[in-house]
Amino acid sequence: MKRKLLLTLSFAVLLLLAGAGILVWSGMTDHLGKADVALVLGNQVNPDGSPSPRLKARLDTTAMLFQKGYFPKIIVSGGTGKEGVPEGTAMKRYLVATGIPDSAIWVDDLGVDTQASAENTVSILRAEKLKSVFVITQYFHIPRSKLALSKLGVSPLFNAHPHYFEARDLYSIARELPAYLKYLVRSPTARLTR
Numbered sequence: 001m002k003r004k005l006l007l008t009l010s011f012a013v014l015l016l017l018a019g020a021g022i023l024v025w026s027g028m029t030d031h032l033g034k035a036d037v038a039l040v041l042g043n044q045v046n047p048d049g050s051p052s053p054r055l056k057a058r059l060d061t062t063a064m065l066f067q068k069g070y071f072p073k074i075i076v077s078g079g080t081g082k083e084g085v086p087e088g089t090a091m092k093r094y095l096v097a098t099g100i101p102d103s104a105i106w107v108d109d110l111g112v113d114t115q116a117s118a119e120n121t122v123s124i125l126r127a128e129k130l131k132s133v134f135v136i137t138q139y140f141h142i143p144r145s146k147l148a149l150s151k152l153g154v155s156p157l158f159n160a161h162p163h164y165f166e167a168r169d170l171y172s173i174a175r176e177l178p179a180y181l182k183y184l185v186r187s188p189t190a191r192l193t194r
Helices: 002-028 053-067 087-097 114-128 139-151 169-185
Strands: 037-041 073-077 105-108 133-136 157-160
Touching: 002 139, 002 169, 037 053, 037 114, 037 139, 053 087, 053 133, 073 087, 073 114, 087 105, 105 114, 114 139, 114 169, 133 139, 139 157, 139 169
Parallel strands: 037 073, 037 133, 073 105, 133 157
Antiparallel strands: none
């Protein structure tokens, strides 16, 4: 009985590790291509309105890709954390300071989670008659972000991740696996019409 339980637990652990490995590999594989718009997912903003190091890395990657011509427009999407600063607004301020024109950036301060950011992005795409999206977020978050957009009918999708890593990534990877599975079975609320 103990041996069977041990084998079952070992198999479950191996399955989780394999899933996490696939998630990490997928997110670290950048798929570059020209898109109508970039979607930059938010993260913590400091109380003074400056981006946290993780968010700054996303924004610096965005600015570099914008300058290289991968997309002409940017959607910055996030909610308002305990710091009281809307992430989208703070992200736009940072990007404008890097030289990106104010008019090239749309702010979504209601992107309280990945699904909300995807749905709000689809609303902007519909209004602006756009189709393709370039996702920029941490490597472990890219698969779920692309899945949410894909289930809403967005295509093609491209992605890149900042080369920023921290110990907290281990927790984030463990959290992403069940979150991805939840998004996988979730029904889309609406789809981008062609």
